[in-house]
Amino acid sequence: MTTASAPPGDAHRRSTAPASAAVRDPAQLWRVPVNYGAVGATQAADLLTYPPRGYRPLEKRIRVGHGEDRWEYAWMRVMSWGVQRGAGFHVTPIEAPPAATEASYIPVAFDAAGNPVQAATVGGGGEALYTPEGDALVRPGDTGMLKAPLWPKAFPVRVVYIVDEPTRRGAAFGTLPGHPLAGEELFLVERRDDDSVWMTVRIFSRAADGPWKLALPALRVVQWFLVRRYLHELTGRIG
Numbered sequence: 084m085t086t087a088s089a090p091p092g093d094a095h096r097r098s099t100a101p102a103s104a105a106v107r108d109p110a111q112l113w114r115v116p117v118n119y120g121a122v123g124a125t126q127a128a129d130l131l132t133y134p135p136r137g138y139r140p141l142e143k144r145i146r147v148g149h150g151e152d153r154w155e156y157a158w159m160r161v162m163s164w165g166v167q168r169g170a171g172f173h174v175t176p177i178e179a180p181p182a183a184t185e186a187s188y189i190p191v192a193f194d195a196a197g198n199p200v201q202a203a204t205v206g207g208g209g210e211a212l213y214t215p216e217g218d219a220l221v222r223p224g225d226t227g228m229l230k231a232p233l234w235p236k237a238f239p240v241r242v243v244y245i246v247d248e249p250t251r252r253g254a255a256f257g258t259l260p261g262h263p264l265a266g267e268e269l270f271l272v273e274r275r276d277d278d279s280v281w282m283t284v285r286i287f288s289r290a291a292d293g294p295w296k297l298a299l300p301a302l303r304v305v306q307w308f309l310v311r312r313y314l315h316e317l318t319g320r321i322g
Contacts, residue, residue: 112241117243117257118292121287124267124287126244130142135287139287139289142286145282145318150280154272157317161253161271162221163216163221166317167229169312169317170309171232171312174229175227177239221245223245240262242256243267251273253270253271255269256270258291262291263295265288265289265290267288268284270313271284272317286306288306
C-alpha cells in the first residue's frame with residue numbers, strides 16, 4: 084500500500100530554464116528540478132543498507148512527547164516549515180503559478196481497517212489548510228528558501244512528497260541548485276499505540292557539484308548539528 088509519492092506531474096515542471104538564472108531569481112525556482120536523481124528514496128525501507136549510489140544515508144529518531152496535543156503540534160510544525168525555523172533558519176516560501184502545483188500528488192490515507200479517509204492536509208476543494216498560527220501546510224511542489232544566520236545566501240529546497248496517514252504525517256524536502264548538498268530529507272511524525280509521539284529524520288546526501296565537494300567534511304559537521312536541532316525542536320513547550 085503506497086501512501087506517499089513524488090508528484091506525478093513533476094515532468095512538465097522540469098523546464099529547460101538555466102538553473103543559474105533561477106537561483107538568482109527565486110521567483111523562477113518552481114521551473115527548476117531538484118539537483119539529484121533518486122527522488123523519493125527516503126521512503127525506502129532499506130535506505131540505510133542500499134542508499135542511492137554516491138550518497139550517504141542517515142536516520143535518527145526521538146520520542147518528542149505523548150498524547151493528542153503533542154501529536155497535533157508536532158505534525159503541524161513539520162508540515163509548515165516549523166522544524167526548519169526552530170533549527171534557526173529563516174524560511175521564505177516561494178509562491179509558484181497554479182500550473183506548478185495543480186498536478187501534485189496528495190496521497191490517500193487509510194484507517195486501521197484499510198478504508199480510505201480524507202487527507203488531513205487538504206481541504207474539501209483541494210485548497211491548502213493552515214495551522215492555528217496561520218502558517219500554510221506544505222504540499223508537493225512547494226519551494227522554500229532557507230537562510231542560515233551569519234551566512235550571506237539562502238539555500239533552496241522543494242517539498243517532493245508528503246506522508247498523510249492517520250498515525251504518520253510528514254514531508255520530504257529535496258535540494259535545488261544553489262544548495263551546498265544534493266539529496267533529500269524526510270521529517271516524519273508518528274503516533275504509536277501507546278499514544279507516544281516520535282519524530283524520525285531520514286536523509287541521503289552528498290556534496291553538491293563545484294567547490295562544495297572540497298567542503299564536504301565541514302558540511303557533514305553542520306548536518307549532524309542540524310539533525311540534532313531538528314529532533315529536539317519538537318520536544319519543547321507547545322505553542
